[in-house]
Amino acid sequence: MSKLQHEEKTEMEGNTPNKLTSAEVGKLWATFMGNSMARCVLRYFQQNVDDADIRNVLNEALQLADRLTQTVKDIFTREGHPVPVGLTDDDVNLKAPRLYADEFYLHYLKYTGKAGISIYGIAVPLMSRQDIREFFTDCLKSTINLINDVNDLLDAKGLLVKPPYIPVPDKIDFIKKQRYLDGFFGDIRPLQSLEITHIYDNVQNNATSCAVLVGFCQAAKLDQVRNYFKRGKDIALKQYDILTKLLHKEDLPTHPLMNHLVTDSTVSPFSDKLMLTHKIDMFAMRVRTYGNALAFSARHDVSATFARLIMEVGNYVEDGANTMIDLGWMEQPPQAADRKSLTMG
Incomplete structure (x- = not known):
């Protein structure tokens, strides 16, 4: 089969090679919506933080949210797809006084970072186009790096609450009843x-x-x-x-x-x-x-x-x-x- 015949057959099957699939559109849309909200929250946190180390990790998180939001916007624009509204500057008051303590920002980043890992981790195997798959792979890696930095900082400041310890078993056993x-x-x-x-x-x-x-x-x-x-x-x-x-x-x-x-x-x-x-x-x-x-x-x-x-x-x-x-x-x-x-x- 010639390349032209293959492309015609692919078009007839509704499987255009360069067209975004429903999975790709859906995950890109969710990524834009979530990170447009994160940008608002993190910009406000930045205005109300005293600890220099926590400020640095907030900057890392904000730069990531900015980058992911812009990348999705660029993809949708290039594909002729409407760009979602999401959350905007109108949804945040940067002059509002502090609502949360510095320590809370680290717990919050861990909380929302786990949600991001779930969204991006599920996306990767569902992405057909290489560029979109690489984008979500980068989303996943970057979010994992962020959570690692958050955990390291929590630990360094004596704020990391670890899951319970359990005894080391004496031997391997099998369930009998x-x-x-x-x-x-x-x-x-x-x-x-x-x-x-x-x-x-x-x-x-x-x-x-x-x-x-x-x-x-x-x-x-x-x-x-x-x-x-x-x-x-x-x-x-x-x-x-x-x-x-x-x-x-x-x-x-x-x-x-x-x-x-x-x-x-x-x-x-x-x-x-x-x-x-x-x-x-x-x-x-x-x-x-x-x-x-x-x-x-x-x-x-x-x-x-x-x-x-x-x-x-x-x-x-x-x-x-x-x-x-x-x-x-x-x-x-x-x-x-x-x-x-x-x-x-």
Whole structure:
């Protein structure tokens, strides 16, 4: 088959080599939206930081968000694709007083960086075009480097709270009875390392989320939005307690809350739109982290706990999306052709 015949065949199959696939468009769109929000948040943090080392890592994060946002914009422009609006300078007040302590910025970068790794990591194997795949590979590597720098700085400043330690086993063993899976009645085994890992990860996420929401509750302008944040704070705190108790039952330490790192300012540094978008996105990511935890939890009580938490978080995200739509703030992602309406004449 000649090159021309191959290209004609490819076109007929709807598989244009240089055209962006739905996966590429979707992940590029999500990357732009997330990093346009990160630019606003990080620029505000930069205006309210005293520690030079923390300022440096904030600069690293902001430069990354700027670069990723601009790259996606360039790709969409080159492809003739509409560039999303996302979050803009209108959504941040750089003159607002400090809402969070310097230490909190490091926990926040870790919290949002984990979400970025999840988005970019899933994107890489789905990208067909080499240039787009290389872009997301760079996104992933750069975000991993950022989190490594954050962890190193937390450790250097004595602020790194490590996951629990467990004993080194004497030997390799194999599971012999089905009661290994039990968790409600009878002889319940201790938590295994992967269960501890994902419980601890989500305790940490909820501790950070709760502090973010304390600040957002103080700063929100609309009662409707403030009440949504109050409900989110209650959910984060309740789920933090549920997961913490699983660790405490095993005499394992947990991650502390960080609400004390929020100041008493009520001047909003961010628009209600930005804050609402932020919490919907991060709670939606919680569904994924709970799903991962469920998949690695062999004990029935632990997996059932994560299944319940997913349902509660999912309902909260849906209510937030409805609020965004009511307020005219929900930007629509690119979607497939509506064949039904196209054939109605």
